[in-house]
Amino acid sequence: MEALSRMISALVTNGFICGFQIGSLSRGITTISHLLFADDTLIMCEIDPDQLRAVKALLLCFEAVSGLKVNYDKSELVPIGEVHNLRELAGILGRKIASLPMSYLGLPLGIAPRARSIWDTVIEKVERRLAGWKRMYLSKGGWTTLIKSTLSNLPTYFLSLFPIPASVAGRLEKLQRDFLWGGLGEEFKFHLVKWEMVCCPISNGGSGIRNVRVFNRSLLGQWLWRYIKEPEALWKTVIENKYGGLGGVGVLEKLEGPLE
Known part of the structure; x- marks a missing residue:
């Protein structure tokens, strides 16, 4: 999976696919092209047939060099927003089409977190x-x-x-x-x-x-502790690029109110 991750990053570096960009020029921009969890892979790209063909070629190359095989029966194409040429895009990858909201790794996606x-x-x-x-x-x-x-x-x-x-x-x-x-x-x-x-x-x-x-409340509070203790974590970088940087006790005060 480390090799697959580097191959996807190479596609982004060379402009074949564009990941999901988070942030602004003033706060910094983080580009997320893929996320890995055990043998589960989430690849993000734009609504562009050429980008999906690049992803398809990458997966074929990965199968050839690793001896592994992608299980397309368990793979899905999930559009975010309105996509007019969805059938064409799904045909390129030969995958099933899913939609939000959905369950991913046991958690709901596309639903308001307080619902x-x-x-x-x-x-x-x-x-x-x-x-x-x-x-x-x-x-x-x-x-x-x-x-x-x-x-x-x-x-x-x-x-x-x-x-x-x-x-x-x-x-x-x-x-x-x-x-x-x-x-x-x-x-x-x-x-x-x-x-x-x-x-x-x-x-x-x-x-x-x-x-x-x-x-x-205790479990959610652990994220505040991790926010301070894990300065290089990807999720922390995403939060800072999207909402602005916070530091030290200011994190607790902004997210939980004044400390008692």
Whole structure:
């Protein structure tokens, strides 16, 4: 993949394809032509048949020199904005056509980051997992362990990237509360302890179950820490070119409000 990355960069350097440019002359411009994750590759270029032919030729060369083969059945052409000659462009690469919004590496693309619909898949996973558990064979300690080891971890990926809406956080907490205090059937059971107390650390008399809102804020706060500690990271360069440079404590104050 390192060789493929250098080949794509060579196409950009020699003007065969143009990647996605972010920033301005005053802030700096970053050109992103491709992103790699394990065996998954995302290549970006303009709506130009010649550029797609260059990408096609590059992939053929890569197959010849590496002995690997591109799986076109799992490859898709995703237009951004209105594209009039989409069928012609797709015919050059021989790939399927997809559209935004879509799911990429388990995350939604083309959806507003604060939209509630992003969390539908997370809630469905939690509900499916709850439906498969036989609570009648578990003690309160067993239910607590399942919440801490499984239910609390299912939304972690999304919680580390998106601020959770209050309605979604309330829904997830309700599912956990009903599972903890529910009986063998669907009848209502009184909650013997406040949920805030249940989410307290064990050393403070709680059960150590994570509070969804606090956990979300903690995970998002790690990006502020990484912003300062990873000066050469690509994602940081993109943010600075698009929104302007921030430094030191100013990052925390601008993104999170005044420090207390």
